Amino acid sequence: CVAVALMLLNGRSQRKRFKFPLRPVWAESLLGVVACAAILGAVWIANSYPWPIGIVRQYAQRNGITIPEGGLFIAHGIAIPVLIAVAVGIVMTFITRRTRFGRYVFAIGGNPEAAELAGINTRWVTMKVFMIMGVLAAISAAIASARLNAATNALGTLDELLVIAAAVIGGTSLAGGSGTVLGAMLGALLMQSLQSGMVLLGIDSPLQSVVVGAVLVVAVWLDTVYRKRV
Template identity: 85%
Template sequence: MTDVTTSESADRARASELGAVARFLKATEIDTRMLGMVGALLVIWIGFHILSNGLFLTPRNLWNLSVQSSSVAVMATGMVLVIVTRNIDLSVGSLLGFVAMIMGVTQTVFLPRVMGFSLGDPTIWMIALAAGLVVGVVIGAFQGFLIAYLGIPAFIVTLGGLLVWRGAAWWVTSGQTVAPMDATFRLMGGGPEGAIGATWSWVIGLVACVAVILMLLSGRRQRKRFKFPLRPVWAEVFLGTVTCAVILGAVWVANSYPWPAGTVKKYAEANNITIPEGGLFIAHGIAIPVLMAIAAGIIMTFVTTRTRFGRYVFAIGGNPEAAELAGINTRWVTMKIFMVMGFLAAISAAISTARLNAATNAQGTLDELLVIAAAVIGGTSLAGGVGTVAGAMLGALLMQSLQSGMVLLGVDTPLQNIVVGLVLVVAVWLDTLYRRRVQ
């Protein structure tokens, strides 16, 4: 009898705990899939930190991880729109490589040798970047036209693009690597000079915290205005506190990674600064490519949640026939989605090229796998109609964390690809289970 009573008490305690968790999630309106992904990311980080003897969760590795994730994260924000509309883009990696080669040739060959621009001209990087963006949008429009207006499946069009643009990248320079890039252009790749320093990092962090608080207050006012249910005040305070803590923690990590000693010495000599006995600490701060990725995420989130175009995208993904009957020009929207994808691939090409300080024929290889995996892991459903930009960016960070951790452990590249492929399959399987549960 005592054993039965104890078992019933334990069951009631567990039920009470589950009820408390459910009430907490309902009050804060936290997405359980996003919460699960954050938990998985933390498990991966802690696991690699232990296996690498404390090397993973260091300011240096985390800073490099943020920079390495930027290129894939930017493209993942566009892949969300593509997949939400039940399409796919297998060409983004090759497109990145081709656009990177165009940017490289423009600033190292075409402008200085053909157009007579002097080296160091401040307009070189602008023209090269603009040329890459135009090429990216044009290619995206071309592929989107084939898909939307000629009715060719996106899988076939972009699979062809994967081969065509990779070959075109080789054809531009007959397989030669193009280097070095313009000094200002290189700032988009990170490094000691491609970061904003400690002071501006704290400024941006504090501004971001203020923006978070204002968004919470604005959202609460909007709910009152339209008589929607309000979150409890404690839930609002909890969300604001946790978000600001994460932002300021990220800034602290970025500011904890100092410049290399050699770079500090050159900087001190150039500016007549005496290096103290204990050394001179100059913080990197937030890297410029990370800021570019964050800006892309904010803009794309606004586009998907606050614009007519974004509503049309999700309407098409939810039910293409109903969207067309409702008067949405589904073909034009689809074409614009691939134009946006081309634009974002061009931005990623600029980040990648600046980081390498070269344009190579291998750039972007298998990036299409990473981008699609990031979007799917981030909660974008291959069945269409569901997806978030923030989830895709978190998925990109998770994928890059896996790769970075395996590199620290000395795992061979083929095995890394096996792991990435398995993670993608598991992510799609989990998405299938989730959709069955919802239905």
């Protein structure tokens, strides 16, 4: 809630600084209350579900905890990878929307030649983009290795299709120049939900790849149609 309040105050000060229209104070306050309520509600829901009995028993035995007669309640809470994803999303959104580097990235994605003629060092910006990609890949690899409690050199193989599909579904254009971090994260959530559903239905792995590819083709086709109309 403190972060929400700081973001609202910073946004209001920036609009006032550049002489943009200001929202009424009551609207800002209502927006802050709704955001805080959503955050607290999500935390409350996450803490309302206990661990399964078998996992609780193993945890108690491993840590020497005596389980009472009524059982031991340990809330699920919010998973650490989710918190890391939210933090990364906030940082990347700030970089892409509030920094000169982010503007340069969108400019290069839209038209590299025009960006270079405008004085942007396209090679250096591209190098920075690959450096950021390396850091994000390292974070995701660390999370995946921690979750599986193992690591192989084939970890994440063929996940590129899921990543591209998630970005396109989230509104990122393959032609470049448009897209949001939030949209890409929502697209990733949708693709993961689709893949988990296919696993629960017992669909074979090759057929899962076919379904993901079909979703990607449809998303690219819709993006192409939209860009032609615009």
